[in-house]
Amino acid sequence: MAQRVATSEMPGELLSGYREFVAQRLPIEQARFAELAARGQSPKVLLIGCCDSRVPPEVIFNARPGQLFVVRNVANLVPPYRPDGEMHGTGAALEYAVQALKVEHIVVLGHRNCGGIRAFAERNRKPLSPGDFVGRWVSVLQPAARLMGEEGLAEVGLDEAACEDVERYAARLEVASLRQSLINLRTFPCIRILESRGRIQLHAAHFDVSTGILSWLDPADGRLMPIPDNAGQRDPFAPLRGTGCTCCADSLKVSATSAGMASPAGDTRQYDPNSTFNKA
Ligand SMILES: [Zn+2]
Numbered sequence: 001m002a003q004r005v006a007t008s009e010m011p012g013e014l015l016s017g018y019r020e021f022v023a024q025r026l027p028i029e030q031a032r033f034a035e036l037a038a039r040g041q042s043p044k045v046l047l048i049g050c051c052d053s054r055v056p057p058e059v060i061f062n063a064r065p066g067q068l069f070v071v072r073n074v075a076n077l078v079p080p081y082r083p084d085g086e087m088h089g090t091g092a093a094l095e096y097a098v099q100a101l102k103v104e105h106i107v108v109l110g111h112r113n114c115g116g117i118r119a120f121a122e123r124n125r126k127p128l129s130p131g132d133f134v135g136r137w138v139s140v141l142q143p144a145a146r147l148m149g150e151e152g153l154a155e156v157g158l159d160e161a162a163c164e165d166v167e168r169y170a171a172r173l174e175v176a177s178l179r180q181s182l183i184n185l186r187t188f189p190c191i192r193i194l195e196s197r198g199r200i201q202l203h204a205a206h207f208d209v210s211t212g213i214l215s216w217l218d219p220a221d222g223r224l225m226p227i228p229d230n231a232g233q234r235d236p237f238a239p240l241r242g243t244g245c246t247c248c249a250d251s252l253k254v255s256a257t258s259a260g261m262a263s264p265a266g267d268t269r270q271y272d273p274n275s276t277f278n279k280a
Contacts (some may be wrong), residue, residue: 029065036066043069046097048090048181050076050116051231054209055202057109069097075116075177076108077140079185091188098190098200105201106191108181110174113124116270117141117177121170141173148172179222 007015026033043053049072056059057063057070071093080091097103109115119125127135182202186192196198202216206224215224 032065041066041069041101043067043097043101044103045069045105045107046071046094046101046103047107047109048076048078050074050094050111050114051109052114055109055111055207060109060207060214063077069093069101071097071101073112074134074137076110076121076181077116077137078108078179078184079140080184081189092187094191095184098188098194103200106185108178108185108204110178110204110206110270111215112171112174112206112210114170114174117174118170120145120168121166121173129267140184141177141180143183145173145177147180148176158231174206175217175224178206178217182217188278 003015010018015121043066045067046069047061049055049057049070051072051074057068057072061068070091071088078094079088081091082088094106095225097106116134116138119134120141123135123138185202186195191200191202195202205216206215207213208215216227218225
């Protein structure tokens with residue numbers, strides 16, 4: 001009886017998903033779960049990602065239980081170090097990952113079409129609630145917007161005709177935000193010290209939801225470079241999609257051109273069944 005009540009209260013997709021997990025993945029991972037339970041976790045990577053349901057870090061990196069220590073927040077932001085006695089969820093995750101788990105890498109993972117970034121870009125719009133929690137949270141982006149220069153702000157329009165400008169601005173801000181998050185990470189004394197001793201490395205990456213392309217921020221020039229998969233492909237979906245998405249091509253135009261690469265939109269390489277993306 002108790003079992004019937006519990007399952008009837010569960011959202012259907014969670015119930016069916018859990019049952020599939022028990023039937024398919026748990027048998028494979030059971031020994032690993034048992035070992036993790038006995039020995040505790042020791043992930044090497046802290047990943048700071050967005051709450052967006054389309055950007056699950058464990059799926060993108062094909063991670064197993066225990067591999068990634070993940071904190072997700074709206075727009076994958078890292079606020080600067082501020083020991084003011086208030087409650088800081090991302091700061092708590094950072095502190096635990098660095099000081100207790102002693103992770104060796106921190107990765108900030110941004111993504112294309114981020115609603116949180118868009119909320120900042122359209123910050124003249126009405127708050128979602130009187131508390132305006134989203135608005136206050138994404139104000140962390142202000143230094144990144146300033147780094148982009150005032151001309152970036154001038155591009156932002158709020159009427160329908162200016163929608164494309166807002167999208168372009170938001171896409172640029174997604175990248176500027178990653179650079180700012182790396183700066184903010186270094187305001188945490190423990191991270192700054194460990195990085196100077198070579199015991200921790202900071203990274204930023206960007207995932208394009210529409211293409212599956214992961215790009216890595218080049219620390220030398222601050223630009224995103226697409227990561228090739230095992231077969232050397234950069235856009236695993238391009239041969240299947242037929243035509244490219246112009247907004248995605250636009251977002252990668254600078255980095256692809258600078259590296260002498262073809263735009264993903266024009267990619268005609270063959271579908272590779274061994275691609276990491278295609279296996280996922
Ligand atoms: Zn997002």
